[in-house]
Amino acid sequence: MTDPAIRMLREVTTARRTLALAVLAGAAAIGCGIGLFATAGWLIARAAEHPSILALSVAVVAVRGFGIGRGVFRYADRLLSHDAALRALTGLRPRVYRRLERLAPAGLFEFRSGDLLARLVGDVEAVQDLVIRGVTPPLIAAFVGAGTTGFVLVLFAPAAGVLALGLLAAGLVLPWATARLARRSGPAYAESRAAFSVEVAGVLDGAAELLAYGADARAMSKLAAVDRRQADLARTDAWVAGAGAGFALLASGGTVWLVLLLAVRATAAGQLDRVPLAVVVLTALAAFEAVAPLPVAAAQLAAVRRSAARLFGVMDAPEPVQEPESPQPIRPGSHTLRLRGVGVRYAPDAPWALDGIDLDLPPGCRVGVVGPSGSGKSTLVSVLLRFTDVDRGEVLLGGTRLADHDSDDVRRYISGCPQDPHVFASTLRENLRLARPDADDDQLDRAAADAGLLDWVRSLPKGWATRVGSRGARMSGGERQRLALARALLADPPILVLDEPTAHLDEDARAAVTASLLRATRGRSTVLITHDLAALAEVDEILVLDAGRIVQRGTHQALFARPGSYRQMCDFDRVGV
Ligand SMILES: Nc1ncnc2c1ncn2[C@@H]1O[C@H](COP(=O)(O)OP(=O)(O)O)[C@@H](O)[C@H]1O
Ligand SMILES: [Mg+2]
Structure with missing residues (x-):
């Protein structure tokens, strides 16, 4: 397998x-710095020989030129390399998001939410480091190192040998050594940073439970342990980086001393003039600027490699749904939804979550689905919304296989509220408009009224502009449920799918919402999954699921009239005809 850093490099160096x-x-820029030092050396040594001022004037101008050029080129370098890095990021980030969108929700279970956040924020940004530190500095160092060594070679060959060795030590050996040391701590650090964000997200999300069961102290000490480990690793990293910087200084200092020693001896022996002596020594000193960033960069590359590997973990995750090569558009109009022998399982050796499901939903018909928890009701919803592909049988919409349409098109036609709907940390208005971004307040009011949410919204001082907190923390379970229902009604898809829309409501509220729900769905193709048997008296057909199979089907009257699991459920719920 290709090294993740190299694969990422190939992807981002657009x-x-x-x-x-x-x-x-x-x-x-670095060339100018070296030129500045070399010219300054020449100027000082030459001035000591008291030549006419004219002999120095070119060098004086050159010093100014190098001084200004250094700043200008440095600025250009920063601007261009950051531009390249940011462009790489703007290319990569949407691709990761698109990928996540394709994976969500069925393919995301293995990436825990806090971890996912770390991937998106930290890892994508690490790619910036890869471009800024991993690509340009080594190339610059190679150019400048070769150029400077060549220049010194012309002036004084023995010094060129020493300089080449010094640059190789500081620019190749040292980065290699720091990278090796960091290889162990780098991945562990990225890992522990991810573990930390998972823990923090867990503690924040579960704060109420942790406090209720007195488990907060334990959770906090676990968090502290993860934090300590992260600090230890950061310390190791810092130590490696510090040692690297120290050795880099040693390499440059040692080289300069050696060059000076050789040059002084050559001058004493009459083989080298005093002016080139000064130039050679100062050039050697300045040349190390080119290799200075390499050890830290090499150490960081280990972490970047890890980030890249984790990003590819998301990018390469198998898609839960196969999109068709050439998706067919869904023809406008009302279509019958038909399921034939549908079977779904979550793993090749897992039991069937749905097994041999047949269903006809002609336009305007309502089908109710009941069954104990774990019987496959939400899996049926996943199939209808194309979150999951079927493993057996087929789903047809107006005669065309659902799998032949783009899944986004399918969800414009068949849509509704999932079980455990999500409420975003935004305003009520934005949360509801999610279902239809161009909806005006009248439409919001109507959907909210149908879902039994409007009175509550009106009672709030800020009304639709009320912010609901992270995951709708400032709403009750029932209010969240009604919001989800309002979303589904506002979206107004040709086929509406509702997964336990009254699950978290108390009895009175449930009766009220069920009544308005039945009113709002009259004459509209609807798949209604519910535990609320009272809601089922009005639907055209009821499917009773158990362990993924349909064990009974028919109208409420027909099913209630004969013994069976539906009758038992009704007796349990004391629902009459
Ligand atoms: N993402 C999943 N991965 C593996 N198994 C799952 C997943 N979702 C549901 N299941 C399993 O499939 C079966 C049906 O679940 P589900 O459709 O959620 O039932 P219901 O909505 O009726 O409670 C259960 O045995 C459940 O454990
Ligand atoms: Mg369910």
């Missing part, structure tokens, strides 16, 4: 021209 320009600008 702005090749900008990167090449950044390398040129960076090399020019």
Whole structure:
């Protein structure tokens, strides 16, 4: 398998021209720095010989030129390399999001939510480091190192050998060593950072439970342990980075001393003038600027590699739904939804969550689905909303297989509220408009009224503009449920699917919402999953599911009239005809 860092590099270096320009600008900036030192050395040594001022004037101008050029090129380098990195990010981030959208919700179970957040925020940003630190600096160092060594070679060959060795030690050996040391701590650090965000998200989400059961102290000490481990790893990282910087200084200092020693001896022996001596020594000193960023960059690359591997974990995760090669549009109009022998299981060796399901839903008909929990009701919803592909049988919409349509098109036609609907940390208005972004307040009011939510919204001082907190923390379970129902009614799809829309309501509220629900769905194709048997008296057909199979089907009257699981449920619920 390709190294994740290299694969990521290939994916993100889209702005090749900008990167090449950044390398040129960076090399020019460091080149100017070296030129500045070399000219300054020449100027000082030459001035000591008291020549006419004219002999120095070119060098004086050159010093100014190098000084200004250094700043300008450095600026250009930063601008271009960050531009390339940010462009890489703007390319990558939407791809990761699109990928997540394709995976959601059925393919996301293995990526826990806090971890997912870390992936998105931290890992995508780490890619920026890869471009800024991993691509341009090594190339700049290679250019500048070769150029400077060549320049010194012309002036004084023995010094060129020493400089080459010094640069190789600081630019190749040292980064390699720090990368090796960081290879162990780097992944562990990325891992522990992810573990930390999972823990924090868990503690925040579950704060009420933790406090209720007195488990908060335990959770906090677990969090503290993860935090301590992260701090330890950060310390190791810092230590490696610090040692790397120290050794880099040692390499440059040692090289300069050695060059100076050789040059002084050569000057004493009459083999080298005093002016080139100064130039050679100062050039050698300045050359190390090019390799200085490499050890830290190498250490960071280990972490970047890990981030890249985790991002590819998301990007390569198998899609829960196979999109058709050439999706067919859904023809406008009312279509019959038909299920034939549908079977679904969540793993090849898992039991069938749905087994041999047949269902006809002609336009305007309502079908109710009941069954104990775990009987496959929500799996049926997943199939209808194309969150999951069927493993056996087929689902047909107006004669065309559901699998031949783009799943987004399907969800415009068949839609509704899932079990455990999500409420976003936004206003009530935005939460409801999610279902139809162009809806005006009148339409919101009507959907809310049908869902029995309007009186509550009107009672709030800020009304629709009320912010509901993270996951709708400031709403009761019933209010969240009604919001979800209002969303489904506002979306107004040709086929409406409702998964236990009255689950968290108390008895009075349930009766009220059920009544308005039945009113709102009259004459509209609806699949209604419910425990509320009173709601089923009006639907056209009831399916009773058990362990993924249909064990009974018929109208409420027909099913109630004969013994069986439906009758038992009704007796249990004391529902009469
Ligand atoms: N994402 C999943 N991965 C594995 N098994 C699942 C998943 N979702 C549901 N199941 C299993 O499929 C069966 C049907 O679940 P579900 O459709 O949620 O039932 P219901 O909605 O009737 O309570 C259950 O045995 C459940 O454990
Ligand atoms: Mg369910």
